[in-house]
Amino acid sequence: MNMVKLHDLEFEPYLDQKTIASSVKTVAERIYADYHTKTPVFLGILNGSFMFLSDLMKYYEGDCEISFTKLSSYEGTSSTKNINTLLGAGKLEGKDVIVVEDIVDTGHTLEHIIEVLKSENVASYSIASLFFKPEAYQKSLPIDYIGLEIPNRFIVGYGLDYNGLGRNLSEIYQLKSSLND
Ligand code: IMP
Numbered sequence: 598m599n600m601v602k603l604h605d606l607e608f609e610p611y612l613d614q615k616t617i618a619s620s621v622k623t624v625a626e627r628i629y630a631d632y633h634t635k636t637p638v639f640l641g642i643l644n645g646s647f648m649f650l651s652d653l654m655k656y657y658e659g660d661c662e663i664s665f666t667k668l669s670s671y672e673g674t675s676s677t678k679n680i681n682t683l684l685g686a687g688k689l690e691g692k693d694v695i696v697v698e699d700i701v702d703t704g705h706t707l708e709h710i711i712e713v714l715k716s717e718n719v720a721s722y723s724i725a726s727l728f729f730k731p732e733a734y735q736k737s738l739p740i741d742y743i744g745l746e747i748p749n750r751f752i753v754g755y756g757l758d759y760n761g762l763g764r765n766l767s768e769i770y771q772l773k774s775s776l777n778d
């Protein structure tokens with residue numbers, strides 16, 4: 598693995614394909630142990646989760662459905678309140694939903710997604726994230742399935758981007774140490 602430059606920043610190799618794959622496999626096995634009697638819906642949060650969810654599905658051996666969503670917020674015409682919907686998620690009512698995130702940092706995004714999900718009358722929900730930054734996390738919501746806990750560093754690759762670039766890298770890179778802290 599070599600250094601990569603995205604826009605103005607340099608990133609150094611951090612996690613190789615083997616390490617990522619074994620974390621993804623472990624997450625799949627742990628979910629299967631809990632869900633094999635059900636038919637869960639894996640709900641990938643776009644854009645970051647597309648590669649993780651794709652690989653996760655190759656290791657998941659049970660019946661399941663797959664859906665992707667993007668959060669959208671807009672002003673309602675008859676109300677000044679923000680209305681939030683899970684775009685493209687399909688009907689989730691009565692389903693056992695597993696929210697699939699690429700990374701949980703402060704937890705703001707996730708908390709928001711869960712709030713919206715609760716209004717969909719799902720049968721149950723849990724949360725899977727490939728990466729988790731415990732030092733940055735500001736919420737109390739439990740993350741049920743974590744691939745890897747990482748230090749509070751900015752990473753790219755395997756779906757994760759820096760200003761739109763880097764999602765297609767098959768390995769994980771971190772911001773060059775001298776620039777990180
Ligand atoms: P949070 O709301 O602070 O938990 O941030 C969640 C979102 O921020 C993730 O879904 C990512 O899109 C983005 N993010 C957080 N940390 C990183 C990182 O290290 N690299 C790339 N994107 C990140």
Ligand code: MG
Nearest residue numbers: 643644645699
């Ligand atoms: Mg994201």
